Amino acid sequence: MDDLEFLILRASEIGVELDGDTAAALLTYKNLVLSANEKFNLTAIKEDGEFIVKHLVDSLLGASEIPFGARLCDIGSGAGFPCVPLAAARKDICAVALDSTAKKMNFVSEAAKSIGLGNVSTVAGRAEEQKNLFGAFDAVTARAVSSLPVLLELAIPLLKVGGVFIAYKTDDGELEISKRALSELGAKCVNIKSAALYGGDKRTVLVFEKLKATNPKYPRLYGAIKKNPL
Numbered sequence: 238m239d240d241l242e243f244l245i246l247r248a249s250e251i252g253v254e255l256d257g258d259t260a261a262a263l264l265t266y267k268n269l270v271l272s273a274n275e276k277f278n279l280t281a282i283k284e285d286g287e288f289i290v291k292h293l294v295d296s297l298l299g300a301s302e303i304p305f306g307a308r309l310c311d312i313g314s315g316a317g318f319p320c321v322p323l324a325a326a327r328k329d330i331c332a333v334a335l336d337s338t339a340k341k342m343n344f345v346s347e348a349a350k351s352i353g354l355g356n357v358s359t360v361a362g363r364a365e366e367q368k369n370l371f372g373a374f375d376a377v378t379a380r381a382v383s384s385l386p387v388l389l390e391l392a393i394p395l396l397k398v399g400g401v402f403i404a405y406k407t408d409d410g411e412l413e414i415s416k417r418a419l420s421e422l423g424a425k426c427v428n429i430k431s432a433a434l435y436g437g438d439k440r441t442v443l444v445f446e447k448l449k450a451t452n453p454k455y456p457r458l459y460g461a462i463k464k465n466p467l
């Protein structure tokens with residue numbers, strides 16, 4: 238089986254149907270990440286098959302949770318995960334990759350353009366400082382960025398009321414320590430989707446809905462969020 242068939246099969250196993258052009262575009266994106274990775278650090282995963290499963294397919298685990306036509310913000314997007322695979326598989330959405338490292342956002346912007354994705358834009362900056370983006374999104378995603386209580390404080394302010402935060406985690410263990418954050422921020426967990434990636438790694442996508450407007454005291458400055466999470 239070649240990489241194209243492998244990606245299409247592994248995606249369909251998690252319920253995402255990729256057409257040949259989309260899968261080919263994502264494989265080109267993989268190659269762009271791997272060659273940029275020689276110049277600056279984007280990923281520890283360098284083997285093609287592992288990259289396909291742990292970056293491309295893993296990113297697609299949240300695809301079914303995004304409302305149709307959503308404006309989506311991916312916090313701490315790094316090399317564009319999960320937002321680039323999501324935007325490729327869901328052409329109806331409009332995705333903003335947000336990361337504090339400008340170099341990574343320059344890469345994502347160029348690489349997304351070069352695979353023909355017109356629905357990805359980038360913002361270089363810290364999530365908690367994007368006041369002009371608060372209340373602007375129908376969906377927010379984050380993978381491998383921070384603990385759940387910290388992430389909730391970064392993500393919920395960016396959402397419209399009724400919008401969803403999709404947190405990519407290994408399991409649902411952090412829900413216990415996130416109760417206070419959820420009540421302070423006015424959000425609740427509405428879905429927990431567990432899956433095993435090809436090869437056996439466990440993954441859980443946690444979906445939270447924003448129930449009411451965020452108290453303007455949130456998000457706090459990053460130092461305070463980290464030092465004293467909700």
Ligand code: SAH
Pocket residue numbers: 312313314315316317318319335336337338341362363364365379380381382391459
């Ligand atoms: N989501 C990607 C990258 C994870 S690494 C993936 O799953 O592969 C975490 C990234 O989050 C880093 O690129 C870091 O620059 C970014 N980051 C951490 N805190 C942030 C914040 N408060 N605002 C924006 N980006 C942040």
